[in-house]
Amino acid sequence: MVHFDLLLPEGGAPGALWSAVDVLRELNALARVRAPRDALPAASWRLLGADGRAHRWHAQTCIDEDERRHARRPQPGPRVLLVAPLVMQSIPALQKLVRRNAASVELVRRRFEAGSLIGACGTGIWLLAQADCILSAPIPWLYQSGFEKYFPGVRMEAREPIVAERGCVCAVAPSLLHALVLHLARYAGLADLAHAGAEKLLLNTERQALSAAMTGTQVMGQARDTPLYLAQAWMQAHAAQPLRLADAAAAASVSERTLTRLFHQHSGMTPLKYLQGLRVQRAQMWLEGTFRSVDEIARDCGYGDTSAFCRMFARATGTSPQRYRDRYTFRGPRARWRLQETSLPEA
Structure with a gap:
């Protein structure tokens, strides 16, 4: 203590x-x-x-x-x-x-x-x-x-x-x-x-914006008409799907080469690294705040293979999804939450 x-x-x-x-x-x-x-x-x-x-x-x-x-x-x-x-x-x-x-x-x-x-x-x-x-x-x-x-x-x-x-x-x-x-x-x-x-x-501006994309609402931001913003917003909105660089480039109306250059110039990373970062943040939010299984989270992060998702998550965070959940979850055991829910008096 x-x-x-x-x-x-x-x-x-x-x-x-x-x-x-x-x-x-x-x-x-x-x-x-x-x-x-x-x-x-x-x-x-x-x-x-x-x-x-x-x-x-x-x-x-x-x-x-x-x-x-x-x-x-x-x-x-x-x-x-x-x-x-x-x-x-x-x-x-x-x-x-x-x-x-x-x-x-x-x-x-x-x-x-x-x-x-x-x-x-x-x-x-x-x-x-x-x-x-x-x-x-x-x-x-x-x-x-x-x-x-x-x-x-x-x-x-x-x-x-x-x-x-x-x-x-x-x-x-x-x-x-x-x-x-x-x-x-x-x-x-x-x-x-x-x-x-x-x-x-505390206000987490990144997660607040990401949650908007996760619910299908456009992410707020500046310079919305720039190709980089358009590509990032499109990737946020479609992070649950398998994505190709060509799709993100088309959403921004630029070539794949130009999009890669813009990402390097303004964020210091490739479009793939940016997408992986988005997916890691989505996964962290679900692991901390929900009881969703790792398989479900992997699927909704655009991964058909849970093992591949777990490897990507471990590379990014240094730990497995389950260990991350054990350390940072907001919730107690599922049975405890169910007990509390069923014990509420009826209106």
Whole structure:
């Protein structure tokens, strides 16, 4: 079990930590579905005040006795400290607030030196910098000049929204709080649950577009009149059928040679590799979210030979379809789902 301490420093924004509790509760729900007999949850949490002691609002973060019990007596396992962002009026005021949070900064430093994972988003990153825990961090453009003034030794990362190094994970803005908690859960040993949780809690634009093609609806995108887009949209819509390059080229009104060149130029892969990638994504979605057999999935990915499909899937993912399902499924045993369905009261 992974235990999260949620630190609310003086001047911190508590809503971010409530969002973190939502994510952790989702991970526990997924864990119960996968292993209903397990007595322990995947994660526990406790809300801390600026002094490192239980905050007076902690009871509001727990909705049942199990959550309260595991918060009081965390089981042995990885420890995570998540720091709330600070409310900012100005850069000088923010730096004064950081100095007033000396106790929180010292707690961050001690936890970092003890080997705990540390997470922060937005202005909460300033506390990690003050504690000398980070060498680089994603800083919002609005604060970069001020951050550089006070922490010249910390490299600012402008291109990556989430940066992980030396046991610290930082997200550029509070809007990435869900993703930040999932990153921390993955690094703490809950990689499979974090993967499944990401599909429930975060927008996956590729799968969202792919699901439209899988239901026969045109995929949204830009530059719809380009040959490459037309070919990709046609391949998405017909990925369940055995395809020839000539068919995709005809759909885009170009030659096979031109289509191959366009794929190389804009995606760095051949049309076949692109098609295989589409089929792998379709298969992953079905393996994670349905009880469909591997034979059915292979057929609806355009493969008449299940063995050939399994070899292709293993080359792309490093594991077999069944092992992938075992690791990443959202659902518990089929019998459990049937029991729940048949036990619902009639309207």
